[in-house]
Amino acid sequence: MSILRSLNIGVSGLRSNSEALSVTGDNIANVNTVGFKRQRGVFQDVLGRSVATFEAVQGAGAGSRLAHVEQMWAQGALVTTDSPTDLAIQGEGFFVVQGNLAGAESRYYTRAGQFHIDNEGRIVNTENMRPSLSMLQGYTADATGVMGAQVGDLVVSQGTVPASATTETRMAVNLNASDLQPTLAFDVTNPNGTSNFSTNVTVFDSLGAAHELTVYYAKTGSNQWDWHALVDGGELTGGTPGVATEGASGTLTFTTNGALDTETSAATTWSFNNATGGQTIAFDFGTSITTDAGTGLDGTTQFSAPEANIGLEQNGYAAGSIAGISIGQDGTVQGIFSNGQERALGQVVTADFANVNGLERAGEGLWIQTPESGEALIGPADTAGRGAIVSGALEQANVDLGTEFVNLITYQRGFQANSRVITTADEMYGELVNIKR
Numbered sequence: 001m002s003i004l005r006s007l008n009i010g011v012s013g014l015r016s017n018s019e020a021l022s023v024t025g026d027n028i029a030n031v032n033t034v035g036f037k038r039q040r041g042v043f044q045d046v047l048g049r050s051v052a053t054f055e056a057v058q059g060a061g062a063g064s065r066l067a068h069v070e071q072m073w074a075q076g077a078l079v080t081t082d083s084p085t086d087l088a089i090q091g092e093g094f095f096v097v098q099g100n101l102a103g104a105e106s107r108y109y110t111r112a113g114q115f116h117i118d119n120e121g122r123i124v125n126t127e128n129m130r131p132s133l134s135m136l137q138g139y140t141a142d143a144t145g146v147m148g149a150q151v152g153d154l155v156v157s158q159g160t161v162p163a164s165a166t167t168e169t170r171m172a173v174n175l176n177a178s179d180l181q182p183t184l185a186f187d188v189t190n191p192n193g194t195s196n197f198s199t200n201v202t203v204f205d206s207l208g209a210a211h212e213l214t215v216y217y218a219k220t221g222s223n224q225w226d227w228h229a230l231v232d233g234g235e236l237t238g239g240t241p242g243v244a245t246e247g248a249s250g251t252l253t254f255t256t257n258g259a260l261d262t263e264t265s266a267a268t269t270w271s272f273n274n275a276t277g278g279q280t281i282a283f284d285f286g287t288s289i290t291t292d293a294g295t296g297l298d299g300t301t302q303f304s305a306p307e308a309n310i311g312l313e314q315n316g317y318a319a320g321s322i323a324g325i326s327i328g329q330d331g332t333v334q335g336i337f338s339n340g341q342e343r344a345l346g347q348v349v350t351a352d353f354a355n356v357n358g359l360e361r362a363g364e365g366l367w368i369q370t371p372e373s374g375e376a377l378i379g380p381a382d383t384a385g386r387g388a389i390v391s392g393a394l395e396q397a398n399v400d401l402g403t404e405f406v407n408l409i410t411y412q413r414g415f416q417a418n419s420r421v422i423t424t425a426d427e428m429y430g431e432l433v434n435i436k437r
Contacts, residue, residue: 007422012384013421020041024408033397087374094111095113109366112395161335161339166279166316168281171313171316174302176197204317215228215229261291263286265283320337331350351386352384354377
């Protein structure tokens with residue numbers, strides 16, 4: 001082996017170790033970068049001659065080189081945040097964003113989930129990738145919560161839920177079997193004095209206005225009761241304020257075991273002021289034995305115990321504006337509205353690849369697909385091997401500082417050793433020159 005060859009081998013060692021040192025430095029620099037994936041250098045030896053003419057007993061290598069930089073895709077730690085639009089992926093996959101990076105309009109893939117909602121209701125990331133921002137991709141739901149099938153910019157700007165008129169109420173009470181029958185028949189002008197018990201329920205008209213109905217229960221015989229639903233006449237078209245008006249009535253009968261046996265309701269309608277007239281409200285007191293073929297014990301009952309309101313439901317609501325969102329493991333964005341309603345607004349999609357090592361790093365926490373990675377396999381999170389989405393969390397860099405510092409020392413020593421090879425070869429050159437003297 002010539003002295004000049006030794007110098008070149010030393011130079012190759014300096015170059016490969018310094019390049020590997022740059023990889024480690026990049027890892028350390030991004031230790032706090034959300035979604036960052038560490039890299040490592042892969043060294044290879046360099047042949048001194050072609051394989052065809054190489055003779056193992058005579059040949060020697062020509063040093064080393066950094067063959068390529070390998071991406072390490074290990075899961076980073078998840079750190080909880082206070083923002084529901086901070087997202088992390090637990091498992092495989094990438095968020096899909098659409099935007100312009102360095103003049104290239106394209107679809108990009110990222111593990112960095114620092115998103116927020118802009119003034120147009122789009123979920124965007126924090127990078128200025130185009131005149132606005134890069135858009136998180138997903139399925140957008142329509143105004144009824146039905147999810148679309150086309151992947152595009154995820155928009156959650158449906159800021160209101162229209163009012164919905166009450167069509168059904170469900171009441172569960174216990175009526176005291178020991179109560180005595182009122183001496184007078186039920187009288188709307190004296191409901192408290194001619195009934196045994198009452199309960200209030202708030203219903204909504206077609207405009208979302210709330211109206212308080214009072215349902216009075218009057219015992220009419222052994223295991224037999226009447227019920228009457230009243231509202232202030234001032235809330236009805238043509239009614240008199242301060243005068244109670246009956247809008248619905250019916251009967252309830254019970255078995256000797258206290259279970260609801262039958263229930264009836266007179267067909268009535270309600271015409272609230274300024275709202276759509278003829279509003280029908282069904283009153284349900286439970287799954288009665290004879291009427292509904294039920295158990296008679298999951299709603300209104302009659303036991304020898306104090307009267308009590310057990311449960312109350314109705315299906316109407318006022319108009320509401322969006323008050324917040326929640327995002328599930330499958331990426332479904334659920335709108336939470338001021339009127340207590342919830343509705344699907346969209347769904348975040350994620351992408352996976354047949355060969356993630358074929359992705360090309362684009363900077364700013366983004367990757368682009370290449371022929372080596374294959375086409376992106378896009379779909380809902382937590383399906384087909386794609387990881388689950390964790391809302392209110394961010395994935396930290398998967399950089400272990402201890403490991404990186406050990407690598408620093410290793411590459412530094414490698415650099416020093418190759419420097420020694422060059423120094424030794426230089427001294428040998430000096431000795432050779434001195435022979436001439």
